[in-house]
Amino acid sequence: MTSQDGIEQVLKAASMRVTQPRVAVLAAVAANPHGDTETIISAVHREHPAVSHQAVYDSLKLFTSLGVIRQIQPQGHIARYETRVGDNHHHVVCRRCGKLADVDCAVGGAPCLHASDDHGFKIDEAEVIYWGTCPECQAELINE
Amino acid sequence: MTSQDGIEQVLKAASMRVTQPRVAVLAAVAANPHGDTETIISAVHREHPAVSHQAVYDSLKLFTSLGVIRQIQPQGHIARYETRVGDNHHHVVCRRCGKLADVDCAVGGAPCLHASDDHGFKIDEAEVIYWGTCPECQAELINE
DNA sequence: CGACTTATCTTGACTCGTTCAAAATAAGCA
DNA sequence: TGCTTATTTTGAACGAGTCAAGATAAGTCG
Numbered sequence A, B: 001m002t003s004q005d006g007i008e009q010v011l012k013a014a015s016m017r018v019t020q021p022r023v024a025v026l027a028a029v030a031a032n033p034h035g036d037t038e039t040i041i042s043a044v045h046r047e048h049p050a051v052s053h054q055a056v057y058d059s060l061k062l063f064t065s066l067g068v069i070r071q072i073q074p075q076g077h078i079a080r081y082e083t084r085v086g087d088n089h090h091h092v093v094c095r096r097c098g099k100l101a102d103v104d105c106a107v108g109g110a111p112c113l114h115a116s117d118d119h120g121f122k123i124d125e126a127e128v129i130y131w132g133t134c135p136e137c138q139a140e141l142i143n144e
Numbered sequence C: 001c002g003a004c005t006t007a008t009c010t011t012g013a014c015t016c017g018t019t020c021a022a023a024a025t026a027a028g029c030a
Numbered sequence D: 001t002g003c004t005t006a007t008t009t010t011g012a013a014c015g016a017g018t019c020a021a022g023a024t025a026a027g028t029c030g
Helices: A004-013 A020-031 A037-047 A053-066 A135-142 B004-013 B020-031 B037-047 B053-066 B135-142
Strands: A070-072 A080-082 A090-094 A100-103 A122-133 B070-072 B080-082 B090-094 B100-103 B122-133
Touching (some): A020 A037, A037 A053, B020 B053, B037 B053, B122 B135
Parallel strands (some): A090 A122, B090 B122
Antiparallel strands (some): A122 B122, B070 B080
16 A cells, blocks of 8 residues: 555546655655654655655645545644554553554444534544553653 | 632642732633633733733643643644543534534543553543534535 | 742743745656 | 656745743742
């Protein structure tokens, strides 16, 4: 799905050009699960030093709107990206160090999607973020 | 709970001073449900023109850490605040205009708090944000 | 009640992730 | 191979939020 060919398919299907920066960005996101923008930019630069940060931002935004990648941005943290989309999974965030991990839906397919009173809103997505403390930080807290 | 006396109780219990800016900020948050920082600052200024934006930021952070108010910050939007805390309710956000509404828990007391696999994280909160389109925006979209 | 201590506030500069805009480049078509 | 125009590069700008130093006032103690 994020293979070289897959990328081209997706882009062409959306009438978008297949460019080096775009391919590099998608590869970087796939290679750095939950990586933030900074990480993605660095990863891209390793292979293609000439790619500008702007191109990375543009590509990330494009892929996000196409549904190929997903942006996650917990409160107080900068944006992170992942290629795992469409399976309705959620995330746990460590309050202390900001680490992020995937969490499959507790309830099944599309949990929590029905609010008790939706105020007339037409809801299309339920985003769940679990907050807590990661194993490493738990250990460090004990040693203080 | 956010009455004049209540505020003093909370602050004193935490060994914090009861100051004009703090009282004004809490009153402003109570009077502007889901108001963003800009709104809170304006509201405070109406009564106390001399209060600085920094004092507002400080107070908001203080009250948030004390658990008196809650900060909500959907992706791509600036921080908003509300005084309704401790009842585990969630929010719907309009993708189009950013409007925010309260949503009571669909499942009951503390839904979704148990992740299927928590990766060793010690989870203390489940934050749910529903994304959709508010009634007004639905109407406008039809008229286009 | 008045002086003191220090938490809190004011002021104003600054950070940093992200966006904007114009000129240069290269992807894809003919 | 050349052309058209979507993308990129470049470099400046934005804005919510933070930092730091000195001024102020809340609470305390005599």
